Amino acid sequence: MNYSHTFILAICTGLFLSFCSRAQDQRIIAEGAELTVVSDDFEFTEGPAADKNGDVYFTDQPNNRILKWTAKDNSVAVFMEKAGRANGLYFDAEGNLVACADEDSELWKINGNKEVEVLVSDYKGKRLNGPNDLWIDPKGGIYITDPYYQRPYWERTEKEIAEERVYYLAPGATELKIVASDLEKPNGIIGTPDGKKLYVADIGAGKTWSYSVAEDGSLTNKELFTNLGSDGMTIDEKGNIYLTGDGVTVFNPEGKKIERIKIDRDWTANVTFGGEDLKTLFITAMNSVFILEMEVRGVR
Template identity: 60%
Template sequence: MYKEILTISAILFMLIPIVTIAQHQSVIAENAGPELVSDDFEFTEGPAADRLGNVYFTDQPNNNIHRWNLETGEISVFLENAKRANGLFIDNEGNILACADKNFQLIKITPQKEMKVLIDNFEGKNLNGPNDLWMDNKGGIYLTDPYYQRPYWERTSPELESQNVYYLAPGAKSLVSVAKGLVQPNGIIGTPDGKKLYVADIGDNKTYSYSIAEDGSLYNRKLFVEQGSDGMTLDNEGNVYLTGDGVTVYNENGEQIHHIPVDEDWTANVTFGGENHSTLFITAMDALYSLEMKVKGTRW
């Protein structure tokens, strides 16, 4: 019996790496790894893909929004003087929604590069600095508002007492605070059915899930994982991608299924773009990376 136990244990021990590798490779295309697209920037952030798979991202220190072209693979400047845009989201009409913290605003940029301020305050006070956002199927916008002191600000302290998540309902002219009690909310993403919202509290190294009510309010907060994140995305299998030390992938139960190392000191954000939205685009320090996947994004 002892020998049989040893034999079974040995077999199980040998199988563990195989199972781990199989799980480890489940979301990534075979033999694929992060590939450098370009490192001609200062600090990349806010990647977002349009319906075709073109990817827009920000270089906030240089105050530009760039565009990666699906057909040519080339990167060009889409917009200069972008009001220090950070997180981006592209709506169904092709407008870019941007968290622009130069003047603590949420703005809309049309395909013709016309800019409109959607919101610039909460209850008459300047926002901390809108950072990341997600739009629901109704056209409502959730945004995180952490405070990061910027060198281009004259102010040296926030006007608001807390760092919250806000919701701008369709057609509304003012924000509603929908998530409080966070240290420093940052990354945010919602499920395509509009029923769940993930919010990363990078200041407390935690990510939470919330249920979304019909009116856009949030309830039923649950700890998703003990990890914060700068940015995040979802794939069509419900896996959640968190950033910081490379990209860490969790299934919808909060179990880690993969870690994607990125050869940079910090990984800021991720999105799915490219053909069939099956390429993961990663913004990290001064660079943009791409990674071919077996899964794809949840939009378009």
């Protein structure tokens, strides 16, 4: 072999190893992992949120209950009945479970003894459309999406607030602040761990937007993240964003699609990371919940 051939081989080998390294870096699903049904004994599952131990709480909204998946033994048990028709859930820094209580369009805080504190019940005297999903920032401020979905258990049949908005409840505040009012039907919402960027899915328009978060919690620099809406959503340690609906579709921080997880259900409602090491993707879809072991971790 002459020097030129040796040189070319070295370059090709280097390129191949570089490609393999990049491919491995981009892999987010654990090698050999398979999607597993935890249970399909529900009516419609939503709102998964992991506590400090990695156990995941989720809702079965038609049956008005919150359930708990215990990561250690892969078991599911009822946590709370008469749960305000809770939809989206999220844990605050003190370990309280904050819930979008859809029955009376409220925002609840549920402590470890299952005692409920109503954080928000209206906006300037008008009933909210129906708090759907939420994210809590590092300072303890709460963002909620407020789309209108007519529920069979409501007596009302129309909105009191025309706009379907995103609101912010500042730490210690009792009144909501409007932070986005130009969306058709905001639904899924998630922020980055540093609290500097917020993603909001407009499921009505079929788009997901990113915003910069100001010091007071207001949103600026609205930019299109991807031409795909979402029900629920989550984020991993690399900043990848997980959107739901037709399975789970994953985008890198630049908005490039990097993965599609097919779910054998008509609709995939929500997703989060759980497990002791936050490397278990927990997925709610119709009457079922699924888990999938991942190469990447979620973020608290």
